Amino acid sequence: MIKKILIANRGEIACRIIRACHEMSIKAVAVYSEVDSFSPHVLMADEVVEIGPASPSESYLNFQKIVDAAKSTNSDAIHPGYGFLSENGDFAQFVRDSDLIFIGPDSETIRSMGDKAKSKIMMAKAGVPTIPGNDGELTGNIDSIASDIGYPLMVKAAAGGGGKGMRVVYNPDELESALESAKTEARNSFGDDTIILEKFLDSPRHIEVQILGDNHGNIVHLFERECSIQRRHQKIIEESPSPAINKKLRREMGEAAIKAANATNYSNAGTVEFLFQDGKFYFLEMNTRLQVEHGVTEMVCGIDLVKWQIKIANGEHLDFTQKDIKQRGHAIECRIYAEDPSRNFLPTPGLVRKLVLPEGPGIRNDVGIIEGQEVTSAYDPLLAKLVVWDSTRLDSINKMDYALSNFVILGLITNQPFLREIMQDPVYRKASFSTKYIEEYFSDWELEVALPEAFAAGLLSNQVSQTGSVSKHSESSFSPWHKSNWRQSF
Numbered sequence: 001m002i003k004k005i006l007i008a009n010r011g012e013i014a015c016r017i018i019r020a021c022h023e024m025s026i027k028a029v030a031v032y033s034e035v036d037s038f039s040p041h042v043l044m045a046d047e048v049v050e051i052g053p054a055s056p057s058e059s060y061l062n063f064q065k066i067v068d069a070a071k072s073t074n075s076d077a078i079h080p081g082y083g084f085l086s087e088n089g090d091f092a093q094f095v096r097d098s099d100l101i102f103i104g105p106d107s108e109t110i111r112s113m114g115d116k117a118k119s120k121i122m123m124a125k126a127g128v129p130t131i132p133g134n135d136g137e138l139t140g141n142i143d144s145i146a147s148d149i150g151y152p153l154m155v156k157a158a159a160g161g162g163g164k165g166m167r168v169v170y171n172p173d174e175l176e177s178a179l180e181s182a183k184t185e186a187r188n189s190f191g192d193d194t195i196i197l198e199k200f201l202d203s204p205r206h207i208e209v210q211i212l213g214d215n216h217g218n219i220v221h222l223f224e225r226e227c228s229i230q231r232r233h234q235k236i237i238e239e240s241p242s243p244a245i246n247k248k249l250r251r252e253m254g255e256a257a258i259k260a261a262n263a264t265n266y267s268n269a270g271t272v273e274f275l276f277q278d279g280k281f282y283f284l285e286m287n288t289r290l291q292v293e294h295g296v297t298e299m300v301c302g303i304d305l306v307k308w309q310i311k312i313a314n315g316e317h318l319d320f321t322q323k324d325i326k327q328r329g330h331a332i333e334c335r336i337y338a339e340d341p342s343r344n345f346l347p348t349p350g351l352v353r354k355l356v357l358p359e360g361p362g363i364r365n366d367v368g369i370i371e372g373q374e375v376t377s378a379y380d381p382l383l384a385k386l387v388v389w390d391s392t393r394l395d396s397i398n399k400m401d402y403a404l405s406n407f408v409i410l411g412l413i414t415n416q417p418f419l420r421e422i423m424q425d426p427v428y429r430k431a432s433f434s435t436k437y438i439e440e441y442f443s444d445w446e447l448e449v450a451l452p453e454a455f456a457a458g459l460l461s462n463q464v465s466q467t468g469s470v471s472k473h474s475e476s477s478f479s480p481w482h483k484s485n486w487r488q489s490f
């Protein structure tokens with residue numbers, strides 16, 4: 001029985017997991033780097049362990065430090081969240097070899113699905129549609145292989161994700177340089193420069209299917225998410241249901257996702273990602289972890305994925321079948337980043353001087369920051385996820401626009417105004433977009449109004465009038481937690 005879980009992560013996902021633990025009466029242990037000592041996940045946890053400097057390799061990516069922290073706090077299990085070590089098969093095995101429970105799939109499943117070449121071969125054998133391309137590691141006459149696939153094509157790193165190690169090649173003259181730059185980026189990002197080639201779909205939609213499997217052979221899907229609004233191959237807006245597919249395609253994609261899960265003997269939460277164009281869908285990859293956008297699925301299906309991750313790791317059976325799962329209404333998620341869309345989404349670290357979150361029925365805030373916190377350049381610039389639900393897509397868009405207008409962060413530049421403009425854009429509202437949407441319609445976007453100035457100025461002036469200054473770590477920002485003895489620190 002799992003009684004205490006160490007969360008091997010930070011930011012909003014660590015907070016999300018801690019909340020799930022507390023709702024299940026499970027103790028939560030937070031690990032943190034030196035720069036995260038006043039982060040919300042540290043303040044929320046029952047116990048905390050500092051694991052090193054800001055550099056991820058010395059803290060959140062360090063196998064031994066994380067397992068040592070789990071052992072020192074008598075934790076039963078480790079939840080990796082997303083990012084960092086969540087899709088590292090060696091880490092999953094290391095955790096289990098240390099007599100701890102890894103909350104996620106089997107290590108071999110993680111390894112096989114983390115290799116894009118291997119996973120593609122497995123999916124093709126399982127009857128899941130795949131993108132035309134080379135089946136496995138790129139060897140032999142590369143020019144000939146590329147010619148057989150046809151231009152344009154995609155040069156893609158076999159390992160990793162997040163849009164790294166990917167290049168579009170439109171003609172043979174571009175192939176050599178694209179291969180070299182993709183290899184270099186893949187080697188630096190993943191320690192693996194294996195490259196595959198695939199046919200490039202020029203205007204696809206990115207649609208993914210959430211899966212959930214227990215350790216007793218039961219696997220279900222929780223329908224799809226539309227994830228086409230991206231910058232640099234990374235999602236910034238997701239929604240469910242997808243406005244691009246009909247009931248027949250929805251059923252076929254769900255069935256393909258189940259085939260993919262069965263082919264890997266999948267357990268726990270995962271996602272099968274597809275590219276969709278001209279009425280056909282193709283396997284892209286499988287993410288063997290909880291997705292950033294899992295909240296969208298939770299809102300439309302009414303199933304808490306994090307709690308079920310823990311239940312499955314605890315050996316429980318799924319207590320529902322496929323026919324029990326329904327899509328209800330429409331949900332949209334916007335990722336709030338500390339970045340400047342007018343400068344090619346350049347990260348914008350800074351001090352959170354004021355934070356105001358929207359409220360109301362059908363509005364959910366998954367937040368990883370608090371007032372007084374310094375947002376550094378050491379980690380991904382994701383600050384929060386704003387999720388809304390309503391009965392129809394249009395109602396949900398309007399609610400998101402309202403919620404974004406009331407989501408205020410002072411002290412650093414965020415993409416909040418950019419997200420609002422998308423909500424108001426006719427192309428988005430008509431759902432006539434692809435993964436190229438941002439580069440096609442917002443490539444020269446500039447911020448016209450930084451914030452509702454009167455509101456922002458009023459908030460800031462009120463804070464100054466009350467305190468005399470805007471403090472980096474004011475007493476009010478962290479009270480009552482940071483001076484209390486309500487948790488044990490190691």
